[in-house]
Amino acid sequence: MRIERELMRGAGPVTVLRLLKQREMYGYELVQALSQRTDGVLAMGQSTLYPLLYSLEAKGLVTGAVRAAPSGRKRKYYALTAKGRIRLKAEQAQWKRLLGAMASLGLIEPSRSER
């Protein structure tokens, strides 16, 4: 099941920021992580992912640096900046409130979002 474009637009940034909080990743790693960790739900089309990354980069929320990957090839690794951490926290808070509100309406089960 895929998420609608408009919804992804809202969920995309926070998802990427969240994944990058754990460790630096390059493009395809992000694609795989999104696909595996969310059971494909958040496997956004990469024609959306890369522009998203660039826009985050432009806003100074993430930085990109080209380094050698374990395969030996050069890859552009994205990492969260201090500004990005702050933004992630703020977004997480917003999402929590949003999901809480939705749960109270019975739209989602609160226990799932607690995990």
Place this chain on the structure above:
Amino acid sequence: MMESRLDALELEHIALRRGLPDSIAQAIGRMVARPGLSESRRVEVLEEMIAHFEDGLAAGRSAEQLLAEFGEADLAASTAAPFPLPRLGDRFVSRFLRDLRYAARRLVASPGFTLIAILSLALGIGATTTVFGLINAIILRRSPIRDVRDVVNVYESTTGFPFNAFSYPDYKDFERGTSQVFSQVAATRYTFAQSMKDGLPARAVGELVTGSYFPLLGIRPEIGRLLGPEDDISPGGHPVVVLDNRYWKRAFGGARSVVGTSIDLNGRAYTIVGVVTPEYEGNIRGLVPDFYAPIMMVNQLNPGNSDDLQSRGNHGLFVKARLRPGVTLATATGAAGGVSAQLKQTLPDNWRGADTFTLVPTRQVILHPELDGVLYPAAGLLFTVVGLVLLVVCANLASFLLARAVDRRKEIAVRLALGATRGRLVSQLLTETLLLGVIGGAGGLGFAAILGKTLTSANLPLPLPITLELGLDLRALVFATVVSVAAGILFGLLPALRASNPHLATTLRDESAGGGGRGRLALRHGLVMAQVAVSLVLLVAAGLFLRSLGSIGAVDPGFGRDPSGLLQLTFPPAKYPKAQRLLAQRALSARIRELPGVVSVGIIDNLPLNLLNESDVEVNAPGVLPPAGSTGFTADVAVVDTGYFGAAGIRILRGRDFLATDADSAPRVIIINEALANKLWPGQEAVGKQLTTSNKPKDRAYEVVGVVATTKIRSIGEDPRTGVYFPLAQANALGVWYLARTTGDAEALAPAMLRTAQAMDPEIIIVEARTMARHLEVIRLPMRLAALVIGALAALAVALSGIGLYGTVRYAVAQRTREVGIRLALGADTRAMVRLLMGGGLRLVVWGSAVGLVIALILARLVSRLLFGVPALDPVTFVAVPLLLVTVAGVAAWLPARRVIRVAPTEALRSEV
């Protein structure tokens, strides 16, 4: 301002280079090329996209999956679109195909450049291939003779003329006397005959051969049989012919049933016994006969004033001989010398002094040993000229590419930054120029085919029909291919090396529109200078030949100045014995005089400047000593009727014309030309004097009754030649020219004369009807062809250099648009600015011209042998040509300069982005 962005194609190509499948590379190209990204950003994105798909593929996903996941369905769908490419296992081939596809798209993307490049290459390669075709057809053609290294051409040599044809009795003596060294000796001669086709007479060219001829050559028949010893027995008794392969196809549609049927030649039926293979094209290259007949029929097919099989004076046979195994050329020459020594003893009248036989290996002869001496320089000149034109084409394209390399430097810098090796870059850039070269070459082949057709079908005013196989054979195709590829590399390599110079990688940071670097500029300037220099050399050559043509046109041949028609014919001797012939000749003369517009009619047996018939006699006068070392004065000889001098417009200076009273029974009279009169009796009255000639009977005395103006006789450039004229009634002339002067249209008169002769007797053997103007064209022909060909090529070279210069100046001034705009805004004078901008270009022209002049001065001396009436260092040519070139160059430089002045003020504001 010119955009110099990486376009989708280039991006795609970079992706392809990194080993990604076509579909993905194309998708990447389209995505990354989308507007809104800065150049450096674009490179980063490209790199990231490549990484993404590399990782995806490495993770085991298919290209289709990855593209689908990427999320742009339309991209995935469009992947197989314009250039389907088979997946080839061979990396090299598939890489080459990718380069090729990329190159093709790039060429399509800039149609203007591509069109000019292909067109100029096609012209250059076409001209080169045509000249090669000519050389191939004449010089390089493989001999069809079996074991040709054992075959020699034999000539009779007399003092000053080392390569003469044989008479038939000489041939028989030679054959008998050399049987120890030669296994076979054979002879052949060309002839004209009148064939009847559908009731209409047509001229056919034939070769009369001895029975040993075809066996010696080792030629096979296509059908039927060839001529052999059984056809070489009794004079006049072998009415058989073998058809030439081409004539058989042309006149008989290649029907195999033709063997056993007969054709009509000079009023007699000849049985067709076979057809020769197409490999044999006659004894002399370019002169392909229609039929082959036994030499025993020479008096029937080539009726002359004497029996060709008996007369020692008729030299028309070309002799070939095959060496016996183990016999060397030296041994054979010795044996031949023995024969000539014996002939001198038995025939002291015919064989004198240093007369002997000359043996030349057949392989070493192209047309004739003497003609070959002119053939090689002419071929060399022509090849040099077309080679130079091709060089200009290449230089022109190279400078175009250098200019484009500036526009592409960012793309190149990116590629280098992305890890492409210089070798790969060069090979990719070369693929583009090679593709241009090959397309241009294909166009050139088409051009050469058309040019070849035009050349072979051109109605040249020659006394013999020239047939050359200019068809593009394998050798010509290979040549064209090699030239195309060489051209592609020649004009592509330097720009490619320049463009891929790693030091240019720095330009990635330099986004401003600066110059192309000093080295590149110097190279472009050098190329323009080279083009100007070569153009100047070609223009000088064209100028010299044009001036020569003018000098030839200004020479008065001394006859035939007025419009007149010519009819060359022979009264068949069997039907017209001597007395009847004279009556018939006069009767025809009278009929032609009645044609509308005809003022006067004359008959001559040896029209001046006919290039084929050259005969002379020795003249002596009582009390006059011959020149030292000789037995008499040599004079060219012709037989004329009472109307000739009037019809030909030759003035009678003293004495009288021939009269009807100068009959066979009357006292022998002769008319001499002024040159001979001055030699025999300088300062004295020649009229009334007596002289003797080497004609039989030798002691017969002729009274000089008139002296006429000297005409050109053998060539237009000759010094006055001595000449004598005999009256028709007292001489013997079978083959004659009728010359009719008209107040009307000569073009219409010539066919009317032909019809008149045929109406009188259809059996009269017509050789040719044409106008005097066309006859005289023959002598101007080589010069006219040279002027035309070299002129056309020079014009092409000048046009190309003009374009090259235009491009260079345009590029140079475009770089300065902003500067010009500011200067103009600050009040600079417009004219001064134009001069400033043109200055750089004109300097190149001046230097190029200087170099070209020096080369031209050296080369002019080499071609001086081929010029006429013009010194090699002709001041007119050497002044006019540089002026012309500078004028053309001035326009080429002025146009872009003026354009910049117009656009500069507004561009100046815009060019800083």
